[in-house]
Amino acid sequence: MNEPVAAPAEAAAEPTFDALPLSADVRRAIDVMGYKNPTPVQLAVFEPAAEGRSLVVQARTGTGKTAAFGLPIVDRLVRSSVKAVQALVLCPTRELALQVSREVEQIGQFRGTKIVAIYGGTSMSRQVEALEAGAQIVVGTPGRVLDHLRQRTLDPSQIRILVLDEADEMLSMGFARELNAILETLPKNRQGMFFSATIATELQRIAHTHLKETELITLSSDQVGALEVAHYVYVTQAGDKIGQLIRILEVEDPESAIIFCNTRDETQRLAEALKNRGFDADWLNGDLPQNDRERVMSATREGRLRFLVCTDVAARGIDISHLTHVINYDFPETAEQYVHRTGRTGRAGRTGTAIALVGPKDIGNLYILRLTYKIRPIEKQLPSAGEVKTRAEMDLLQLFVDAFTNRVVHPDDLSLARRLLTHADAERIVAGLLRDHLGARGGDVAGEAAEARRSRNPPPQPAEPPPRVEARREPERPRREDSRRRAPEAARAPAPAGREQGAREAARVPTPTRRSTRDEGRQRAPVTSYTSWEPPEEADDEKPILADAEDATSPLPRYTVEGEERAASPARPEGMERAAQAARASTGEGTEPSGFVQLFVNVGKREGVNPGDLQKLLTDKGLVEAEAGRIRVRDRMSFISVKKEAFERAVAALTGQVMGGRTVVAELARGRG
Numbered sequence: 001m002n003e004p005v006a007a008p009a010e011a012a013a014e015p016t017f018d019a020l021p022l023s024a025d026v027r028r029a030i031d032v033m034g035y036k037n038p039t040p041v042q043l044a045v046f047e048p049a050a051e052g053r054s055l056v057v058q059a060r061t062g063t064g065k066t067a068a069f070g071l072p073i074v075d076r077l078v079r080s081s082v083k084a085v086q087a088l089v090l091c092p093t094r095e096l097a098l099q100v101s102r103e104v105e106q107i108g109q110f111r112g113t114k115i116v117a118i119y120g121g122t123s124m125s126r127q128v129e130a131l132e133a134g135a136q137i138v139v140g141t142p143g144r145v146l147d148h149l150r151q152r153t154l155d156p157s158q159i160r161i162l163v164l165d166e167a168d169e170m171l172s173m174g175f176a177r178e179l180n181a182i183l184e185t186l187p188k189n190r191q192g193m194f195f196s197a198t199i200a201t202e203l204q205r206i207a208h209t210h211l212k213e214t215e216l217i218t219l220s221s222d223q224v225g226a227l228e229v230a231h232y233v234y235v236t237q238a239g240d241k242i243g244q245l246i247r248i249l250e251v252e253d254p255e256s257a258i259i260f261c262n263t264r265d266e267t268q269r270l271a272e273a274l275k276n277r278g279f280d281a282d283w284l285n286g287d288l289p290q291n292d293r294e295r296v297m298s299a300t301r302e303g304r305l306r307f308l309v310c311t312d313v314a315a316r317g318i319d320i321s322h323l324t325h326v327i328n329y330d331f332p333e334t335a336e337q338y339v340h341r342t343g344r345t346g347r348a349g350r351t352g353t354a355i356a357l358v359g360p361k362d363i364g365n366l367y368i369l370r371l372t373y374k375i376r377p378i379e380k381q382l383p384s385a386g387e388v389k390t391r392a393e394m395d396l397l398q399l400f401v402d403a404f405t406n407r408v409v410h411p412d413d414l415s416l417a418r419r420l421l422t423h424a425d426a427e428r429i430v431a432g433l434l435r436d437h438l439g440a441r442g443g444d445v446a447g448e449a450a451e452a453r454r455s456r457n458p459p460p461q462p463a464e465p466p467p468r469v470e471a472r473r474e475p476e477r478p479r480r481e482d483s484r485r486r487a488p489e490a491a492r493a494p495a496p497a498g499r500e501q502g503a504r505e506a507a508r509v510p511t512p513t514r515r516s517t518r519d520e521g522r523q524r525a526p527v528t529s530y531t532s533w534e535p536p537e538e539a540d541d542e543k544p545i546l547a548d549a550e551d552a553t554s555p556l557p558r559y560t561v562e563g564e565e566r567a568a569s570p571a572r573p574e575g576m577e578r579a580a581q582a583a584r585a586s587t588g589e590g591t592e593p594s595g596f597v598q599l600f601v602n603v604g605k606r607e608g609v610n611p612g613d614l615q616k617l618l619t620d621k622g623l624v625e626a627e628a629g630r631i632r633v634r635d636r637m638s639f640i641s642v643k644k645e646a647f648e649r650a651v652a653a654l655t656g657q658v659m660g661g662r663t664v665v666a667e668l669a670r671g672r673g
Helices: 024-033 040-050 065-077 094-107 124-132 142-151 167-172 176-185 201-210 222-227 241-252 264-276 290-301 335-342 360-373 385-404 411-421 426-441 445-454 481-485 499-508 517-522 528-532 574-587 611-620 644-654
Strands: 055-058 087-090 115-118 137-140 161-164 191-196 215-218 230-235 257-260 281-284 307-310 325-328 353-358 378-380 558-561 564-567 596-601 628-633 638-643 666-668
Touching: 024 065, 024 094, 040 055, 040 065, 040 191, 040 215, 055 201, 065 087, 065 094, 065 161, 065 191, 087 094, 087 142, 087 176, 094 115, 094 137, 094 290, 115 124, 115 142, 124 142, 137 142, 142 176, 167 176, 167 191, 167 201, 176 201, 191 201, 241 264, 241 353, 241 385, 264 281, 264 307, 281 290, 325 335, 335 353, 335 360, 353 360, 385 445, 411 426, 596 644, 611 628, 611 638, 611 644, 638 644, 644 666
Parallel strands: 055 191, 055 215, 087 137, 087 161, 115 137, 161 191, 230 353, 230 378, 257 307, 257 325, 281 307, 325 353
Antiparallel strands: 558 564, 596 638, 596 666, 628 638
16 A cells, blocks of 8 residues: 555635536536535545546545545546446445435436445345446445345446445444455456545455555544544433433433444333433334334434434444434443544534443443543533523523514513513512413423423434436346346447547546456356345345355355356355365265255354254245255254255255344355365
């Protein structure tokens, strides 16, 4: 990796988009989107990205990173004449993938660039249709992208630009092996742009392994953002922690906040408690179905939800511009988590506040935070009875303000009010008038005033346009692999003559890479069972599916079944294959009775799998007991003997199921190496 390149210094006058050599169509789109001035990251990235250079960019979320890579991709790097996927953008969560796809789609709205978002929890067939219709930019989550690559519904041969958005978030979520597996399927001569709030060692290793001559551009990180936020800690007491948080919310009165919990169960319990007290709150974690996730996120972004209670994983990639507070109900276990959480507020020049509830067991983590990032939160005590009383009085005052601010007042009444306020007994007179007024209304006026404050939502935010999915509507028919993979003639056209023009075109349109023998072999027709497989509708692709693999960086090996060559699944990398061969060698497995073959399954005792579970999956899909022989469950894998004629049905019965949090992949067990 080359030496870091400093971001361009701010000019005396804030630059406009005239500083970027954008085409007329893209500049028109920028004007329609309402963008006036490019951000520092957009200015720093455009030129080297447009020239085809690989970049590692350190910049915090909310600094305009999507447009930073979207502008050069749409304007220079993707060719409208090539109806194939040319750019792949990987995001840590579905919400961020949708957000990025919407913005890139707006940037390319006048160029006819086709963008598709692919992520788990939704129909795979609709995504396949959009890919076959000529999508040129794919924005997706690692799990679902890997699914499409495995099923050969996403052809990687024309991909020349790879973007990792929130790269450190994906690595912290455990997606390192998925990223390596995806990178191995892409052409070697490609451009990469890795965007990250922090540059961890693992990210540097991936960049060094998979990119050539990368440049490091350093701007602001989440650490810098966290330092610009006001930090406070409340020392909690043993007992009712939820009640103590509610007292803090009553006095602090945040306009909008994300409240972080360390466990999924706690998010739901806390959100329900807040709603029972009249606060407009909802919860978000990995257990929530996709439709409900999108509903909650939409309400949060549009200002219709005041408090979002979530876990770290559920909040990955969330970018809420109007967020005023981040509240750590559970103090994070690491200093890095604290920085990522609190860096979500105080963006785009706004003020931000971070509040943490700290108990005796959290003192050590708070001390490490101070040492590591020099963040020294101000310690506050839980609100006293006097502070709670002051809040109740302010609620009543706001009730009067809301009732009388826009009311037309007679001049004589204003004159009388001024005289009243100068009288020696003004306070006693006003107090009597208030009691007469409040008493006449009846009921719990103070409670009504507090309820009105609790249910108050943030100012409404502009709604985002719904994602557009390009899909063919003609009847189903068998797909022809050759036609989908055939590169258009325009992609192989030579660059125009002339040194200056040729250099410019070379920067704008990278020359397609000739596929190697290994890449060509990998594009063979998939097995029937993989083609027909659909993942479960509510499968959570934000969980790594290669979590137990030892190494996913090796090329995908190939094997032969009854004379036909097939590719091994990325879910079974070389490290696991070596373990599988060792397991067979130690137990004498691998020699099956005549007419039987042995299936390898990538789940085992670690996922809580037993032979009965696998047998049930087979029988539920119509396999009779005579068609399945011995089932042997090992620590990280299992082996099943099935009749040769039942091989495809057994693969179809097992592949795509979720067992112990892992997506099951079944394939022919290879012989001993």
